[in-house]
Amino acid sequence: MNTFEKIYEVVKQIPRGYVATYGQIAELAGNRHWSRVVGYALHSNPQPGVIPCHRVVTKDGDVSRAFAFGGQSRQIELLKDEGVEFVDGHVDMENINGQSVYSKPLN
DNA sequence: AACCTGACTCGCC
DNA sequence: AGGCGAGCCAGGT
Numbered sequence: 001m002n003t004f005e006k007i008y009e010v011v012k013q014i015p016r017g018y019v020a021t022y023g024q025i026a027e028l029a030g031n032r033h034w035s036r037v038v039g040y041a042l043h044s045n046p047q048p049g050v051i052p053c054h055r056v057v058t059k060d061g062d063v064s065r066a067f068a069f070g071g072q073s074r075q076i077e078l079l080k081d082e083g084v085e086f087v088d089g090h091v092d093m094e095n096i097n098g099q100s101v102y103s104k105p106l107n
Numbered sequence: 108a109a110c111c112t113g114a115c116t117c118g119c120c
Numbered sequence: 121a122g123g124c125g126a127g128c129c130a131g132g133t
Contacts, residue, residue, distance in 0.1 A: 021115090021116090022114075022115050022116075023115070023116055023117085026115080026116080032116075032117085033115090033116080033117090034115090035115035035116050035117095036113070036114085036115045036116080037113095037115085038114080038115070039113070039114030039115055040112095040113060040114070040115095041114090042114060043113075043114050045114095053114085056114080058114085058115070058116090059115080059116065059117095063114090064114035064115095065114080066113085066114050067114065
């Protein structure tokens with residue numbers, strides 16, 4: 001399984017209402033240094049509709065500025081619609097489900 | 108075929 | 121405290 005495959009697997013397992021950071025995904029995929037690759041992998045987005053790339057945010061909880069899916073606003077709306085708390089235009093990194101962001105087990 | 112760049116993040120200086 | 125470099129992979133020029 002190549003790097004992209006792993007990344008996609010991890011991203012696809014992000015539960016609704018949660019968000020994951022690039023670093024988190026990279027780490028779960030194998031190496032935390034893949035954060036950059038994670039972004040690129042999502043950029044390719046080979047399987048739209050299957051890979052919830054809108055649930056992936058930066059470590060600051062901000063959506064990617066180059067989100068080519070309808071704009072950051074669109075991504076934020078989607079997340080809000082899933083129950084993700086937003087504060088000042090970014091994901092509430094401290095209060096999602098009472099936990100810290102996406103601390104759910106990703107296996 | 109080699110080099111550059113890109114949806115990132117962390118550690119040093 | 122802010123800025124810069126390093127580490128990863130794939131696709132385009």
